Amino acid sequence: MTTGSVWEWIIKSVVIVFGLLTGFAYLTLLERKVLAKIQVRIGPNRAGPMGLFQPLADAIKLIFKEEIIPSRADKIIFVLAPIITVIPALIILGVLPFGGIITLFGRQISLSLADLNVGVLYITAIASISIYGIVLAGWSSNNKYAMLGGIRSSAQMISYELALGLSFIGPILLSGSMSLHDIVAAQKPLWFVVYQPVGALIFWIATLAEVNRAPFDMPEAEQELTAGYHTEYSGMKFALFFMAEYIKMIAVSAIAATLFFGGYRFVLEDQYPILGPVWLLGKVIVLLFGMIWVRATLPRIRYDRLMAFGWKFLFPLALANVFFTAIGIVLEKLWLIPLLTIAVFLGAVVMVGISETRRWRSHVF
Amino acid sequence: MDDYKITTDALDDVGHLISERALKGETVLLNMGPQHPSTHGVLRLLLELDGEVVVNCIPDIGFLHTGIEKNMETKTYEKAAVMTDRLDYLNTVGNNLVYCLAIEKLVGLDVPARAQALRVILVELQRIASHLVWLGTHGLDLAAMSMFLYCFREREMIMDIMEMVGGQRMMATCIRPGGMWRDVPAGFEEAVRQFIRIFPKRIKEYENLLTRNPLFLERTKNIGILSKEDALRWGVTGPMLRASGVAHDLRKVRPYSGYELYDFDIPTQSDGDTYARYLVRMEEMRQSLRIIQQALDKLPSGPVRSNNRKFVPPPRAEIGVSMEALIHHFKLWTEGFTPTKGAVYEAVESPRGELGVYLESDGTPKPFRVHWRTPSFLNLQVLPLLAKGHLVADLVALIGTIDIVLGDVDR
Amino acid sequence: MAFWDYLPIAILFVISAGLAAIAVGLGHLFGPRKPTPKKLEPYESGMNPFGPGTRRMPVRFYLVAVLFILFDIEVVFFLPWAVVLKDLGITGLVEMIVFVSILVVGFIYAWKKGALEWE
Numbered sequence: 001m002t003t004g005s006v007w008e009w010i011i012k013s014v015v016i017v018f019g020l021l022t023g024f025a026y027l028t029l030l031e032r033k034v035l036a037k038i039q040v041r042i043g044p045n046r047a048g049p050m051g052l053f054q055p056l057a058d059a060i061k062l063i064f065k066e067e068i069i070p071s072r073a074d075k076i077i078f079v080l081a082p083i084i085t086v087i088p089a090l091i092i093l094g095v096l097p098f099g100g101i102i103t104l105f106g107r108q109i110s111l112s113l114a115d116l117n118v119g120v121l122y123i124t125a126i127a128s129i130s131i132y133g134i135v136l137a138g139w140s141s142n143n144k145y146a147m148l149g150g151i152r153s154s155a156q157m158i159s160y161e162l163a164l165g166l167s168f169i170g171p172i173l174l175s176g177s178m179s180l181h182d183i184v185a186a187q188k189p190l191w192f193v194v195y196q197p198v199g200a201l202i203f204w205i206a207t208l209a210e211v212n213r214a215p216f217d218m219p220e221a222e223q224e225l226t227a228g229y230h231t232e233y234s235g236m237k238f239a240l241f242f243m244a245e246y247i248k249m250i251a252v253s254a255i256a257a258t259l260f261f262g263g264y265r266f267v268l269e270d271q272y273p274i275l276g277p278v279w280l281l282g283k284v285i286v287l288l289f290g291m292i293w294v295r296a297t298l299p300r301i302r303y304d305r306l307m308a309f310g311w312k313f314l315f316p317l318a319l320a321n322v323f324f325t326a327i328g329i330v331l332e333k334l335w336l337i338p339l340l341t342i343a344v345f346l347g348a349v350v351m352v353g354i355s356e357t358r359r360w361r362s363h364v365f
Numbered sequence: 366m367d368d369y370k371i372t373t374d375a376l377d378d379v380g381h382l383i384s385e386r387a388l389k390g391e392t393v394l395l396n397m398g399p400q401h402p403s404t405h406g407v408l409r410l411l412l413e414l415d416g417e418v419v420v421n422c423i424p425d426i427g428f429l430h431t432g433i434e435k436n437m438e439t440k441t442y443e444k445a446a447v448m449t450d451r452l453d454y455l456n457t458v459g460n461n462l463v464y465c466l467a468i469e470k471l472v473g474l475d476v477p478a479r480a481q482a483l484r485v486i487l488v489e490l491q492r493i494a495s496h497l498v499w500l501g502t503h504g505l506d507l508a509a510m511s512m513f514l515y516c517f518r519e520r521e522m523i524m525d526i527m528e529m530v531g532g533q534r535m536m537a538t539c540i541r542p543g544g545m546w547r548d549v550p551a552g553f554e555e556a557v558r559q560f561i562r563i564f565p566k567r568i569k570e571y572e573n574l575l576t577r578n579p580l581f582l583e584r585t586k587n588i589g590i591l592s593k594e595d596a597l598r599w600g601v602t603g604p605m606l607r608a609s610g611v612a613h614d615l616r617k618v619r620p621y622s623g624y625e626l627y628d629f630d631i632p633t634q635s636d637g638d639t640y641a642r643y644l645v646r647m648e649e650m651r652q653s654l655r656i657i658q659q660a661l662d663k664l665p666s667g668p669v670r671s672n673n674r675k676f677v678p679p680p681r682a683e684i685g686v687s688m689e690a691l692i693h694h695f696k697l698w699t700e701g702f703t704p705t706k707g708a709v710y711e712a713v714e715s716p717r718g719e720l721g722v723y724l725e726s727d728g729t730p731k732p733f734r735v736h737w738r739t740p741s742f743l744n745l746q747v748l749p750l751l752a753k754g755h756l757v758a759d760l761v762a763l764i765g766t767i768d769i770v771l772g773d774v775d776r
Numbered sequence: 777m778a779f780w781d782y783l784p785i786a787i788l789f790v791i792s793a794g795l796a797a798i799a800v801g802l803g804h805l806f807g808p809r810k811p812t813p814k815k816l817e818p819y820e821s822g823m824n825p826f827g828p829g830t831r832r833m834p835v836r837f838y839l840v841a842v843l844f845i846l847f848d849i850e851v852v853f854f855l856p857w858a859v860v861l862k863d864l865g866i867t868g869l870v871e872m873i874v875f876v877s878i879l880v881v882g883f884i885y886a887w888k889k890g891a892l893e894w895e
Contacts, residue, residue: 009784013791022794038516059848067807071816083796090792094785114784121855122785143818144395144825147833148417148757158844165851172858213506215580219832231819236803240796299580300508303417304759311892315847323852323858323876326861330869356579396823409823416834 012113017090024246025055030285031292033245038296065235070141070235073232077140082233082240085133091246092126095119096254097181099264099276111264111276112181119180120168120225123255124161132159137241138229149228152303153212159208159310160216163202166318170199170325174334184263193260195334196325198341200260202318204290207252209310211245214295216306248285249291257283313352320344374680382423383413392420399428403506403761406771408599410748412757419760422752424745429775441701442468443542443678446734450536452737453773456577458487458527459715461540466621467724468713472704474676478545480669481623482660486557487530487539488622488713489653489660493564494523495716496646500571500669503643503765507584510573519567526556543677544670554661561658568650568652576647585640589751589763592637599750600743603718605767608645615714622713627659639766646768649716676702683701701730715769717741839891850879 027037029044029051036043044051069075096119099111116122131154172178174195175186193200209216223279257263259281264276274293302311321341328337385393395412400405407428413421436444449460457654462484471478476484493515504512524534530549531537539546556675575581591601596609606613614631616624632648671677678697679690696751706724712721727733746768751763818825853875861868886892 006783006787010791013784016788017791017795035510039511040518043515044668063802063806065803065807066809067803067809068815070818071813072818078802083793083800086796086799087789087792088793091785091788093786113788114781116781116785141818142483144393144820151833151837155840158848159840160846162851163848165848166854169854169858172855173861175860176862178855178859217508235807239803240799243799265780272894296511297574299504299575299578299584300758301580302584302756305583308892312887313845319876319880322858323873326858326872327868329861330866339811349842356583396820396825399823416836 003060008109009113016093016113018262020090020093020247020250021243023250024061024243027246027250027288028058029054031295034289034292035217038293059239062236062239067235067237068232070143070232072142072153074140074142077136078218078232079237080138081133081137082237082244083133083346084136085130086240086244086247088126088130088133089244089251092123092248093254095122095180096258096264097184097276098280100269100273102273111203111273115179115181117177117179120172120178120183124165124168127164128157128161132339134229134241135245137233139195141229141232143232145227146231153229154312156208156212156216156306157304159307160206160314163310163314163318164206164210166194166315166322167199167203167206168259169322170196171327173322173329180258180263182260184265187262188265191260194319195328195337196341197258197338198317198321198345199325201345202255202314202321203256203260204287206310206314207250208294209306210292211248211252213249213291213302215298217295217300253284253287253291254280256287278293317345317348320348383411385420386413386415387422390472397760399714403764405502405769406765408745408764408769408771408774410760412760414757417756417758419752419755419757421719422749422760424748426742426745426771426774429771431772431776432739433776434735438732441730442704443697443701445735446541447536447538450538452597452719452776453715453720453741453770454484454535454738455770456491456715456717456720457535457537458484458491458540459720461538462488462622463711463713463715463720463722465540466713467543467709467722468704470709470711471707471724471726472676472702474543474611474673475671476544476622476624477668478665479548479667482664483549484540484543484622485624485627485660485671486657486664487527489656490523490526490557492653492716493650494520494527496650497523499646499765499768501717503762504575506761506765507581508583509575512571513575515567515571519564522556522560522563523656524551526560529553529556540745541670541677543673544668545617546670548635548669554664557657557661559716561654561661564654565651568647571605572647582640584762585643585766586638588639588755588759589766590624590636590638591747591751595747595750596637599747601718602620603715603740604642604649605718605744605747607631608634610635615712615719619712621711624656626663627656629655638772639762642766650709697705703728703730712738715740717773718744737776739773739776741767741769741771742776745769745774843886843891846882847879850875 029159032054033043033051035041044054047053047057053174069078095114095116097110097112097115101108101110105110134157136155138146138148141147171183171192174192175183177183177186186192208214230238233241251281257280264280266275266279266282269275269279321344324340326338326345328334383394384742385390393414395414396409398409399407402473404410409425411421411423411425412419413423431451433448437448440448446461446464449464450457450461466475497520501513501516501520504510504516527537527539528534531539531546549714565774591605593610593611595601595611596606596611601609602613610633612631612633615621616629617631629652632645633650662700674690676697678694679687683690684694706726706728708723708725710721710723712719713718719738720740721738723734723736723738724732725734748763748767751767752760755763811862854872857864857868859873863873
């Protein structure tokens with residue numbers, strides 16, 4: 001423990017925070033560009049070459065917009081809510097390894113902020129906290145749309161957190177550690193997605209719900225609830241909610257890459273540790289592209305069906321996934337895990353298909 | 366924060382429609398619209414919600430009232446035609462058509478065969494364009510946002526054809542009493558054929574995105590079931606009626622403008638839910654293509670406007686050489702023509718249902734009374750019936766499925 | 777050294793919080809403020825709102841919350857077990873199966889009782 005390492009932490013923190021902010025800014029641009037391409041449009045192309053300065057223009061616009069605090073709102077909570085929402089999104093990546101150890105200015109620097117031995121637990125804990133901001137925003141606005149959006153989102157997030165938490169168990173079982181560094185190290189021979197195909201799928205679906213992305217963007221279902229929990233927000237306070245959502249997208253993609261897709265490891269990373277963050281970024285972009293693609297393609301699922309899907313399909317499936325993974329590990333036959341879990345998954349899909357068809361036929365719901 | 370109570374004055378003139386529970390504060394009263402992303406314009410719905418379940422849904426209309434009916438009474442018959450476009454702005458040509466059909470019936474005007482066929486082509490193109498807007502916005506309401514832009518891509522082709530014919534994309538007013546404003550330009554046939562070639566593939570594309578999509582089925586199956594009896598009782602027409610199992614289509618039942626010459630089917634479904642209405646409209650687009658194809662193949666040549674100079678102004682070239690033509694031109698554009706006393710009702714099948722116009726003449730050059738029987742207005746009546754017991758989220762699907770155009774509802 | 781492990785996280789937290797506060801502050805500093813009574817009304821699609829915005833909510837949401845607390849705590853028990861399963865071997869697996877069976881019985885009970893139905 002030296003002053004030097006404190007400075008190191010401060011610098012790393014600043015890099016993470018500003019890296020995420022830049023990532024957020026360009027993620028909005030990426031999303032708009034990709035959506036535009038899918039929808040045979042052009043997308044932003046006015047501010048700078050290929051619209052590269054668009055995020056900057058948006059930020060400046062939002063700073064100079066009028067801030068409205070509704071007269072019947074609970075003012076302190078109303079102002080605090082966006083801050084409470086954005087902090088967890090920014091600190092969730094504190095335990096994530098971005099790369100191995102590099103040598104810079106004659107110092108050995110590990111490319112991560114902290115290596116907690118309860119890293120996974122930290123992530124689940126922080127992910128839950130961001131619900132507070134959204135609920136409080138909905139409640140303090142004193143607006144019916146916002147209120148409905150707020151409690152919808154809280155119910156949705158806690159429902160999907162069960163499946164999310166259970167899908168963390170697979171990598172932990174396989175690596176025998178809760179530290180994300182160990183999980184990455186354990187994936188050196190083979191990515192965990194090979195052993196955990198169903199686990200990875202559950203994780204991905206649950207994170208879509210967790211970060212309120214389409215088709216689970218219920219809380220801000222603009223066609224129903226105008227803007228959901230942030231109906232009354234404007235200017236920078238609105239920007240913070242927006243920021244939180246997109247940073248969370250980046251964060252969960254990074255976590256998914258770390259848990260299931262080998263983290264920062266990829267070809268040549270052993271020789272050149274500096275490539276670690278680059279590979280991680282590449283994997284994150286691929287996963288983010290998947291999220292944007294889903295948004296462009298799928299209609300929104302209805303709220304009651306969303307809850308049913310989370311509780312009746314995803315949760316039991318995640319439980320079964322953990323169970324079969326444990327069997328494979330205890331029997332020391334890892335190849336059994338993907339076979340068993342995929343069989344269970346297909347069985348569950350067929351069962352749901354049959355019951356849904358029956359429901360539609362019978363005209364009751 | 367609970368210091369203000371709901372009083373009946375605050376409910377202006379809808380207080381008597383809500384339940385006691387709302388006044389006691391057991392249910393929530395929520396305004397949806399007029400300024401709301403998915404009420405398709407300025408429809409206001411006063412919702413009484415028990416949690417997220419709709420207990421009561423009170424549509425409040427009139428935010429887009431334009432007074433077109435009254436305004437038309439102050440114009441001569443020919444000049445009033447231009448206002449008809451503004452009623453149902455997604456079915457502009459259809460509005461022109463029914464108005465012109467009514468005038469032609471009132472004064473006994475003949476329409477050349479070529480004009481009739483062109484009218485059918487334009488109206489069917491317009492039907493496809495209108496269904497495309499419906500499909501796009503319906504998809505958007507359910508958050509299938511790409512749908513909207515794909516539909517508008519094809520609609521743009523139709524808009525280009527409309528511009529080619531009438532000089533304007535939406536409010537072309539190219540159908541006039543006695544025929545068409547002008548003959549179609551040279552590139553018209555090629556443009557329409559191009560559209561017919563491309564469009565079936567595009568319909569398939571939409572169907573790939575939605576028809577078998579479980580999330581879409583989830584949102585539309587068994588939502589807003591309208592029984593055959595209710596549909597008939599409430600005067601519902603158009604695709605909504607056909608989705609409830611009644612094969613009623615004015616193009617078949619009471620053919621006009623030469624529809625009896627073409628071979629086409631009336632798609633029907635028996636479920637009466639949102640999904641059935643979706644299927645009916647998708648199939649209607651295909652049938653419209655069939656009609657256009659046939660009309661285009663046997664498009665007769667010849668004049669496109671009647672030669673009856675008492676009602677139809679002479680062409681520009683004639684005015685320079687004929688004294689008589691000049692007098693007719695002057696008379697028609699200053700005074701207008703004068704039908705005999707009487708009243709007519711004429712109706713066509715608009716994309717939304719039976720679009721009718723009632724014209725009453727008192728023997729002066731201006732109509733004594735114009736009344737529009739607009740399908741959106743009558744179809745909208747069933748919304749409270751459909752909405753009761755559903756979730757708020759289904760409401761947007763229901764508004765979409767009724768396919769209202771507020772210009773058509775409020776007039 | 778557990779405390780020192782968490783210090784970097786604390787630093788990150790402080791920086792994030794500072795940044796969020798600065799962002800809100802910037803808006804306050806530069807954004808114009810011209811409030812009118814109408815502008816400060818809660819938004820309800822352009823009409824005057826009826827009654828207060830925060831009202832009693834359907835009991836469903838509380839039910840979900842209670843179920844969540846039950847099951848989430850059980851999920852947390854999985855985490856330490858997962859770390860040491862390799863050492864525990866078959867005994868650990870059997871113990872967890874017993875634990876999960878109890879959980880599943882509770883889950884099926886809740887399902888059959890209709891706690892998971894939204895309507």
